[in-house]
Amino acid sequence: MATVSEALENLRERIHRACIRSGRRPGEVALMGVSKFHGLPLIEEAWEAGLRLFGENRVQEASKKFGDFKSRRPGTELHMIGSLQRNKAKVAVSLFDCIQSLDRDELVTELGVLTANRERPLPVLLELNAGEESKGGYPDEEALFRATETILLRKGLQIRGLMTMAPLTDDIPRIRRAFRSLVRVRDQLAAAFPGCDWSCLSMGMSGDFEIAVEEGSTLVRIGTALFGERDP
Numbered sequence: 001m002a003t004v005s006e007a008l009e010n011l012r013e014r015i016h017r018a019c020i021r022s023g024r025r026p027g028e029v030a031l032m033g034v035s036k037f038h039g040l041p042l043i044e045e046a047w048e049a050g051l052r053l054f055g056e057n058r059v060q061e062a063s064k065k066f067g068d069f070k071s072r073r074p075g076t077e078l079h080m081i082g083s084l085q086r087n088k089a090k091v092a093v094s095l096f097d098c099i100q101s102l103d104r105d106e107l108v109t110e111l112g113v114l115t116a117n118r119e120r121p122l123p124v125l126l127e128l129n130a131g132e133e134s135k136g137g138y139p140d141e142e143a144l145f146r147a148t149e150t151i152l153l154r155k156g157l158q159i160r161g162l163m164t165m166a167p168l169t170d171d172i173p174r175i176r177r178a179f180r181s182l183v184r185v186r187d188q189l190a191a192a193f194p195g196c197d198w199s200c201l202s203m204g205m206s207g208d209f210e211i212a213v214e215e216g217s218t219l220v221r222i223g224t225a226l227f228g229e230r231d232p
C-alpha cells in the first residue's frame, strides 16, 4: 500500500491527465479527501502532503476528528457529504464549510433557520439522485428547480452548485450518463437562475473520478484511493 502522500501524488497526476485529454485546465478540478472511518494520523499525513479539503459523512465522527483539527490547522476546509439528519443540523452548520448533501426541503428549512443571522452565508450544493442504488438526493430537475426557489428565500444559505453519486456499477457508459445528466441539469438551472453560483460540480469518487473529470467535474471526492480501504 502506498503512503497517503504517494497516493495523493498519483491521484493528482491522474486528474491532470484526465483534464488534458478532455481539453480542460487541471487547475479547474479540486481534490477532496474523504476521511470517513479513518483516524487523525492519516488526515494529518494528507494535510502535511498539502491537502486542505476534506469530506465526512457523519456529523458526530466529523466533529470528533475535525473540531480541534480545524482550529490547529487554519486553512482546512471541511464539507458534509453524507445524509444530514435534522437533529444534527445545528452542529453541522458550525462545523462544516459547505453542505454538499442538501437533499430535501425539510433540511432547507432547518438549515435556513439555523443560518438566518450569519454574517457569511453557508455554502451548499444541491444533491441530485442519479440512480436507483443511491439513497440521497432530489429525484429530478424539477425538484431541484423548486428547491432552488426555496433556498433563494433563505438569506443564510448560498448555492454553489450540484453534487451527485454515480450508480455503483462497472457499466462505464451508464456512469458517464449519470455525470452528463448532472451537467445538463446544471446548465438548465444556470439558465433559469443566472444570479446563483452554479460553478461547483461535485462528482467522481475513487472508482469513477477520471470519467467525472472528463465530463466536467470541478470537485472529486476520493476516499479509498487516497486513504485505503475502510473498516465497515
Ligand SMILES: *Cc1c(COP(=O)(O)O)cnc(C)c1O
Residues within 6 Å of the ligand: 034, 036, 057, 081, 082, 165, 205, 206, 207, 221, 222, 223, 224, 225
Ligand atoms: C464515501 C464517499 C465518497 C468516497 O468514496 P470512495 O469510493 O472511497 O472514494 C465520496 N462521496 C460520498 C458521498 C461518499 O459517501
